[in-house]
Amino acid sequence: MAPIADLGLSIVDNIFERQHAVAWISGIRDKSAYLMEHSLNVAFLLVNFGKHLGFDHHTLHELAVGGLVHDIGKVLVADEVLNKPGKLTADEFAHMKLHQIFSQPVLDSIPDLSPIARDVSLMHHEKLDGNGYPNGLQGEEIHTIGRMSGIVDIYDALTADRCYKRAMSPSEAFKIMMGLTPFHLDPTLLRAFIQCIGFYPIGSLVELADGRAGLVWQENLDDITRPIVKTFYSVRSNHFREVEYINLDKRHDLRITRATSEGALDICVDAFR
Numbered sequence: 001m002a003p004i005a006d007l008g009l010s011i012v013d014n015i016f017e018r019q020h021a022v023a024w025i026s027g028i029r030d031k032s033a034y035l036m037e038h039s040l041n042v043a044f045l046l047v048n049f050g051k052h053l054g055f056d057h058h059t060l061h062e063l064a065v066g067g068l069v070h071d072i073g074k075v076l077v078a079d080e081v082l083n084k085p086g087k088l089t090a091d092e093f094a095h096m097k098l099h100q101i102f103s104q105p106v107l108d109s110i111p112d113l114s115p116i117a118r119d120v121s122l123m124h125h126e127k128l129d130g131n132g133y134p135n136g137l138q139g140e141e142i143h144t145i146g147r148m149s150g151i152v153d154i155y156d157a158l159t160a161d162r163c164y165k166r167a168m169s170p171s172e173a174f175k176i177m178m179g180l181t182p183f184h185l186d187p188t189l190l191r192a193f194i195q196c197i198g199f200y201p202i203g204s205l206v207e208l209a210d211g212r213a214g215l216v217w218q219e220n221l222d223d224i225t226r227p228i229v230k231t232f233y234s235v236r237s238n239h240f241r242e243v244e245y246i247n248l249d250k251r252h253d254l255r256i257t258r259a260t261s262e263g264a265l266d267i268c269v270d271a272f273r
């Protein structure tokens with residue numbers, strides 16, 4: 001119970017000390033549940049990434065704030081564009097891009113918003129070659145925090161499960177993101193992010209060479225490609241089978257052939273988590 005009790009205390013402290021922030025977060029949820037989920041994910045991922053890079057506690061806190069408010073301008077985007085289940089038309093995309101313009105006065109109105117949190121928000125759609133928005137910043141004009149926020153934003157969008165598209169596995173997302181270097185994303189930071197998340201993150205679904213599929217259960221620090229996998233499905237017969245934990249570090253006759261996903265296998269694995 002101790003971690004849950006700590007979380008309860010921090011919720012109480014936040015409600016007393018940061019009423020505006022709490023109102024904001026519920027405003028984001030009222031606008032779109034996915035926007036709320038994405039904002040929280042970006043905050044978690046940025047803190048995780050910053051911790052991996054050795055940032056101090058203060059900077060991690062500002063990264064979390066930046067993640068929570070990074071898409072605040074979307075509150076002013078038309079609902080039919082924000083929540084459209086599918087590809088946007090050119091006009092709709094132009095309207096969606098305005099969220100970065102809408103964000104600026106909102107961010108200006110927040111007392112004591114740190115430059116770090118502000119940069120997370122204002123730079124997460126900039127590209128190294130200058131073709132991003134809202135300011136078309138280039139190269140060194142986009143510093144580390146801005147580059148990190150672009151990486152995290154894209155990763156969360158690609159791995160999100162939406163009604164109109166299946167979630168990509170982390171390694172599928174990493175492959176696409178490597179294709180966005182170096183003109184859009186910073187290759188060195190992207191490599192660090194992949195290391196931080198893990199090529200086969202705990203809880204991700206993978207397929208083994210013998211046709212079994214299962215969840216990555218425990219990582220192996222000596223070889224990140226050979227974790228312990230909890231298998232429970234046969235891709236060959238398309239049936240669930242008995243649960244078996246396979247330590248790939250001790251089974252060199254087996255290996256992971258690919259990362260997969262619930263959408264790709266058309267199954268739900270919640271019962272095995």
Ligand SMILES: [Fe+2]
Pocket residue numbers: 070071099124125
């Ligand atoms: Fe955005």
